[in-house]
Amino acid sequence: MAIKTIGIVGAGQMGSGIAQVAATSHFHVIMSDISEALVERGKSNISTSLDRMVQKEKITPPQKRDIMDRIEGIVDMGEMKGADFIIEAATENEGLKLSIFKELDGICGKEIILSSNTSSLSITKIASATTRPEKVIGMHFMNPVPAMELVEIIKGLATSDETFRTTKGLAEKLGKTPVEANDFPGFISNRILIPMINEAIYTLFEGVGDADAIDTVMKLGMNHPMGPLALADLIGLDTVLAILNTLYQGLGDPKYRPCPLLKKYVDAGYLGRKTGRGFFSYEKT
Ligand SMILES: NC(=O)c1ccc[n+]([C@@H]2O[C@H](COP(=O)([O-])OP(=O)(O)OC[C@H]3O[C@@H](n4cnc5c(N)ncnc54)[C@H](O)[C@@H]3O)[C@@H](O)[C@H]2O)c1
Numbered sequence: 483m484a485i486k487t488i489g490i491v492g493a494g495q496m497g498s499g500i501a502q503v504a505a506t507s508h509f510h511v512i513m514s515d516i517s518e519a520l521v522e523r524g525k526s527n528i529s530t531s532l533d534r535m536v537q538k539e540k541i542t543p544p545q546k547r548d549i550m551d552r553i554e555g556i557v558d559m560g561e562m563k564g565a566d567f568i569i570e571a572a573t574e575n576e577g578l579k580l581s582i583f584k585e586l587d588g589i590c591g592k593e594i595i596l597s598s599n600t601s602s603l604s605i606t607k608i609a610s611a612t613t614r615p616e617k618v619i620g621m622h623f624m625n626p627v628p629a630m631e632l633v634e635i636i637k638g639l640a641t642s643d644e645t646f647r648t649t650k651g652l653a654e655k656l657g658k659t660p661v662e663a664n665d666f667p668g669f670i671s672n673r674i675l676i677p678m679i680n681e682a683i684y685t686l687f688e689g690v691g692d693a694d695a696i697d698t699v700m701k702l703g704m705n706h707p708m709g710p711l712a713l714a715d716l717i718g719l720d721t722v723l724a725i726l727n728t729l730y731q732g733l734g735d736p737k738y739r740p741c742p743l744l745k746k747y748v749d750a751g752y753l754g755r756k757t758g759r760g761f762f763s764y765e766k767t
Contacts, residue, residue, distance in 0.1 A: 489565025490512070490558075493524025499628060510552050527541040543704065560589055602668045604665060617642070635661070683711070715762055
């Protein structure tokens, strides 16, 4: 079946980024969130991002309009029935994702692939909430989606080869480079990245260096384009903590213990760029 319409659950930074890329690649997009206001915020973020592309003359104003016209915002999940492929990009919380997949399983036709953009959660477990585990797969985009080339693709225990091939083909149609990873907590990307970020937070917590020093060492000394604390702020500190908890519990190794300072920041509502404050402060947009 040809994929024409992509359903995206969650209009946060990842959901809106995936919607932008899908609509730019000429797919029709149905994007949901839990309120009209959040759907509108997602659309407005896409519009701002496309405006920057117009300014850089990468797209024309009519092209921007066409891209926006291909994105339909919804709150009623029942409307996902019109989608040919689902990408779930809601908050990183296992209980939430299990209930979303159970709901989608009841709404979408049996032939529809249900994929998750989860950063760390078990695809096998998410698939178990459905009656079609062979059609459930991980499709892990990177942030910011329009700029980052990689998509990790994760097969759960029951995911079929056909589901894998279709998902890989879709990633390529979206202009991305797919890489297969096995279904273990954090897959490849976050198994490596998130412990490094956690260690950077411990380095701050223990007073080895301040936030500027830590990020400068990693940028100038290790040639990273972005320091680990600024990257944590970009990912969202709530998401970083959720991924660490998945690594800690899923792998049962104390080396993944989340730094207490990270927990304190999340408790305070310092979630990084999305709230204007994390390890660094940001002008709210
Ligand atoms: N932030 C990153 O760098 C990054 C990178 C790759 C993958 N991810 C993953 O992508 C997913 C989303 O992360 P994000 O950074 O966009 O978070 P976010 O907080 O920006 O957005 C999450 C959105 O999901 C919405 N949501 C919650 N419950 C919902 C429901 N039942 N139906 C529809 N929408 C619902 C929230 O209202 C929110 O708008 C998570 O699984 C995360 O682990 C994040």
